[in-house]
Amino acid sequence: GESVGLHLPTLSVQEGDNSIINCAYSNSASDYFIWYKQESGKGPQFIIDIRSNMDKRQGQRVTVLLNKTVKHLSLQIAATQPGDSAVYFCAENIEGYQKVTFGTGTKLQVIP
Amino acid sequence: SQTIHQWPATLVQPVGSPLSLECTVEGTSNPNLYWYRQAAGRGLQLLFYSVGIGQISSEVPQNLSASRPQDRQFILSSKKLLLSDSGFYLCAWSVEFHSNQPQHFGDGTRLSIL
Numbered sequence: 001g002e003s004v005g006l007h008l009p010t011l012s013v014q015e016g017d018n019s020i021i022n023c024a025y026s027n028s029a030s031d032y033f034i035w036y037k038q039e040s041g042k043g044p045q046f047i048i049d050i051r052s053n054m055d056k057r058q059g060q061r062v063t064v065l066l067n068k069t070v071k072h073l074s075l076q077i078a079a080t081q082p083g084d085s086a087v088y089f090c091a092e093n094i095e096g097y098q099k100v101t102f103g104t105g106t107k108l109q110v111i112p
Numbered sequence: 113s114q115t116i117h118q119w120p121a122t123l124v125q126p127v128g129s130p131l132s133l134e135c136t137v138e139g140t141s142n143p144n145l146y147w148y149r150q151a152a153g154r155g156l157q158l159l160f161y162s163v164g165i166g167q168i169s170s171e172v173p174q175n176l177s178a179s180r181p182q183d184r185q186f187i188l189s190s191k192k193l194l195l196s197d198s199g200f201y202l203c204a205w206s207v208e209f210h211s212n213q214p215q216h217f218g219d220g221t222r223l224s225i226l
Contacts, residue, residue, distance in 0.1 A: 031212070032212040034214050042219050042220065043218050043220050044156070044217045045217070089155065098144055098169075098206075099158060099161065
């Protein structure tokens with residue numbers, strides 16, 4: 001069936017460098033995408049979202065890029081900090097559907 | 113602002129015992145409500161969702177059930193727990209009628225079955 005997946009299960013980044021977490025989705029009907037951050041023992045926390053009529057959206061230190069042609073989503077974190085260490089999930093949704101499909105997650109490790 | 117509460121935070125139960133996990137949302141009306149389970153190091157599996165009081169949609173057939181007795185209360189139950197029910201259970205809410213809105217999660221219940 002259709003699914004959302006991630007290229008890298010674990011990403012190690014030096015503190016201060018930029019991080020890029022990638023996500024591939026296969027459902028071309030998806031029109032809304034979300035990134036979540038989950039710290040150990042806690043629930044996922046909303047970071048940023050993007051709708052399919054956009055290809056880039058920026059937040060505080062984070063940028064999401066959407067390439068609908070190749071069904072690819074990425075999360076860029078600028079000047080990565082130790083507090084950014086967590087598992088990051090991408091998720092997709094289709095207008096009119098109440099359910100969201102989550103990817104399997106990428107673990108980001110920040111090296112001090 | 114909206115908040116979501118889940119309890120208990122951790123729970124250890126014997127096989128065959130009943131279960132009741134509770135989730136409440138504050139600061140919003142008529143939210144969509146969701147129960148997920150997350151196995152260790154894995155993604156989120158949707159168990160149930162609800163768009164209104166008494167309206168429950170089940171995604172995965174199993175020995176769990178959900179109920180929504182009040183607008184902002186969502187309960188996950190089981191009559192007899194199995195070893196395979198161990199996991200991290202997450203409740204989430206989103207704005208009613210809008211599917212293109214993020215879900216907001218509670219801090220989960222860690223359930224261990226012995």
